[in-house]
Amino acid sequence: MFIVFALLALAVVVGLYRYLWCRLVRDTTAGGGWARRTGTAAFVVGPVLMFAALFAEVGHAPFALQRTLAWPGFLWMALSLYLLLAVVAGEVLRPLLRRAPARPGRGAGNRATGSREERPSQPTETTPSNTNPTRRLVVSRYVGGAAATAAVATVGYGTYGVLRGPRVKRVTVPLAKLPRAAHGYRIAVVSDIHLGPILGRGFAQRVVDTVNATQPDLIAVVGDLVDGSVRDLGPAAAPLARLSARHGAYFVTGNHEYFSGAAQWVEEVRRLGLRPLENARTELAGFDLAGVNDIAGESTGQGPDFDRALGGRDPARACVLLAHQPVQIHEAVRRHVDLQLSGHTHGGQLWPGNLVAAAANPTVAGLDRYGDTQLYVSRGAGAWGPPTRVWAPSDITVIELASKRA
Numbered sequence: 249m250f251i252v253f254a255l256l257a258l259a260v261v262v263g264l265y266r267y268l269w270c271r272l273v274r275d276t277t278a279g280g281g282w283a284r285r286t287g288t289a290a291f292v293v294g295p296v297l298m299f300a301a302l303f304a305e306v307g308h309a310p311f312a313l314q315r316t317l318a319w320p321g322f323l324w325m326a327l328s329l330y331l332l333l334a335v336v337a338g339e340v341l342r343p344l345l346r347r348a349p350a351r352p353g354r355g356a357g358n359r360a361t362g363s364r365e366e367r368p369s370q371p372t373e374t375t376p377s378n379t380n381p382t383r384r385l386v387v388s389r390y391v392g393g394a395a396a397t398a399a400v401a402t403v404g405y406g407t408y409g410v411l412r413g414p415r416v417k418r419v420t421v422p423l424a425k426l427p428r429a430a431h432g433y434r435i436a437v438v439s440d441i442h443l444g445p446i447l448g449r450g451f452a453q454r455v456v457d458t459v460n461a462t463q464p465d466l467i468a469v470v471g472d473l474v475d476g477s478v479r480d481l482g483p484a485a486a487p488l489a490r491l492s493a494r495h496g497a498y499f500v501t502g503n504h505e506y507f508s509g510a511a512q513w514v515e516e517v518r519r520l521g522l523r524p525l526e527n528a529r530t531e532l533a534g535f536d537l538a539g540v541n542d543i544a545g546e547s548t549g550q551g552p553d554f555d556r557a558l559g560g561r562d563p564a565r566a567c568v569l570l571a572h573q574p575v576q577i578h579e580a581v582r583r584h585v586d587l588q589l590s591g592h593t594h595g596g597q598l599w600p601g602n603l604v605a606a607a608a609n610p611t612v613a614g615l616d617r618y619g620d621t622q623l624y625v626s627r628g629a630g631a632w633g634p635p636t637r638v639w640a641p642s643d644i645t646v647i648e649l650a651s652k653r654a
Contacts, residue, residue, distance in 0.1 A: 264332060265291055271335050272396065275388035294328070297321040302633075306507075311445065311480040318445035323403065326634035329598060330402045334395035345387045406598070406636040410447075413454035414629040414642035416462055419615055421622060422650040423535070423586045425566040430534025431651035435568070436464035436493065438644050439591025440628025442504070443484045444475035446635045453487040455629050455644070462646050466495045466532070469522060470591045471502020471542055471572030475632065478512045489520040495532060497522045502572040502592065503544035504632070510545065525570060527553040535566035535649070538585075542572045552576060558583045568649075574609045574625050581621045588623045589647065595627030595640035602640060613640070 273287035301321025304314045426433075436459050443452055459467060469488075474481050491497045499522040505513050514524045523530075525539025538561075540552035552571070561567065569585045571577075573592045580588045595613040596602025605612045611625045626645050631637055 261295070265295055265328075268328070268331055268335060271338075271388070272331070272392045276385070276392045278385060294320075294324040298324045298328070301325075305445065305475065308477070311476065314445040314476075322446065322634040323407070323636070326403045326406070326598060326636040327399055330399035330638075331395060334398045335392075338391040338395050342387060342391055345390065346383060402638055403634075403636055406638040407634075409641060410631045410635045410637055411451070413451070413458060414644045416458060417643045417645045418648065419624065419645055420648045420650050421587055421615065421624065422652055423566045423622075424620075424652050425535075425564065425586060426649055426651040426653075427534050427566075428651050428653045430566075430649060431653075433534060433649040434462070434464045434466075435589070435647045435649070436462055436467045436644060437470060437589050437591075437624070437626050437647055438467065438629055439470040439572070439626045440472040440502070440594055440630055440632070441469075442472055442475050442628075442630040442632045443481050447630050448481075448484040449487060451630065452484055456487045456490050458644055460490070460492050462644070464493045464646060466537070467491050467493045467497035468570050468589055469497060469499045469517075470570050470589055470626070471500055472504045472591060472628070472632075473499070473502070473517070474508050474513060475504055477509050478516045481508075482516060485516065485520065488517065488522065491522070498537065498539060498570060499524045500539040500570045500572060501526075501542045501545060503542050506542065506544040506548065506550075510548075510550065525557075526550075527556040529557050529561060531565075535568055535586075536561055537568050537570070539570040540576065543576070552579070554579045554583055558585070566649075574611050574623060577610055577618055577621065577623045580623075581619050585621050587647075587649075588621065589626075590623065591626045591628050593625055593627070594631065594637070597631060597637050597640050598634065599639040 269288065269291045273284055273291065277284035277287065297317060298321045301314075301317040303309075304317050438455065438459060441447070441452065441455055474485065499517045501510050501514065514526065518524055525537070527540050529536055529538040538557045540554060540557050541550055543551060545551040558567070558569070563584060566586045567584070569580050569588045571580065571588055571590055574590045576590070577588055593605045593609050593612050594601075596605045602612055609625075610616070610618070611623050613625050613627050615622060615624045617623070624645065624647060627640055627643050629642050629644055631642070
């Protein structure tokens with residue numbers, strides 16, 4: 249079944265790329281000149297680099313090879329998506345442009361002067377005919393050029409937004425059981441940094457600087473810190489040692505940690521000064537802070553254990569839970585957690601990915617309520633795959649807890 253599915257997926261991908269090639273290369277070039285050869289080469293080399301980058305990361309290829317392939321391969325992935333969307337949108341305009349009246353040319357002037365050389369029955373370059381080869385070529389170039397420009401601009405701006413670094417969001421969350429003394433307590437929520445072959449040490453330093461500038465009381469790193477081993481990415485993660493908060497920094501695993509050596513990364517973040525909460529809880533002044541492992545750990549017997557993290561606690565105290573995936577909210581509700589902090593979704597990262605994320609997660613981004621439990625989902629600080637975000641800007645969120653007794 250896997251082979252059949254893989255072949256079907258490959259056929260769909262090949263079909264989509266052929267469609268794009270037809271619209272952007274074949275239909276916009278006359279004959280077999282250099283433009284067609286260059287365009288055809290791009291639509292062969294681009295997908296090859298994209299799949300090579302994916303397989304290199306998933307297959308844990310040498311890190312130098314991953315870095316070589318990641319930029320062109322993953323950017324082509326994002327560009328392909330927006331080329332497809334733009335070309336499909338252009339299909340609406342194509343017939344309208346073909347039927348638009350042509351500007352008068354030399355043929356029209358002959359008709360105006362009544363020249364005997366005029367042959368009305370023969371289509372000319374200025375004939376507003378849907379079958380005129382020259383008109384079709386011009387329309388294809390206009391539509392293809394507009395589609396390519398829109399796609400490149402979208403990916404370029406979305407990549408700039410990621411590399412610039414995340415912006416700070418501030419959200420106030422009232423908790424009924426929070427004591428008056430803890431009113432205004434600030435938690436900096438950082439998720440989905442995704443250090444890897446593209447986002448490295450410089451990006452980690454930008455995240456640290458942004459977090460520290462908010463002067464939080466506590467820092468919560470809620471998973472998907474890395475895409476690679478400690479050996480390859482240990483130097484990139486080193487700036488995390490400079491995270492600064494009055495009550496320290498805490499960490500829970502995300503699904504990508506289990507693709508990258510979760511046990512080694514737990515020890516590495518501990519060495520850097522963060523405190524891992526592996527199905528554990530700590531009592532802070534004013535509330536309990538708990539954390540559970542990601543669901544991906546179940547395959548190795550290291551999955552979430554809510555009984556261990558939340559069992560035996562005083563139900564009169566407010567509880568904040570760190571859990572990478574929003575779907576863990578249902579267990580949090582059953583155990584009367586007051587607030588769950590999550591990431592994982594990236595807010596969809598690349599529109600219309602938010603629609604896919606919404607189908608798989610109870611909340612894609614922002615603050616929601618489930619019974620007596622509130623859930624906040626960060627869009628994340630980095631990006632996976634393409635270093636690009638479209639209509640899903642990266643963020644670091646400062647949650648300010650509010651006491652209803654204040």
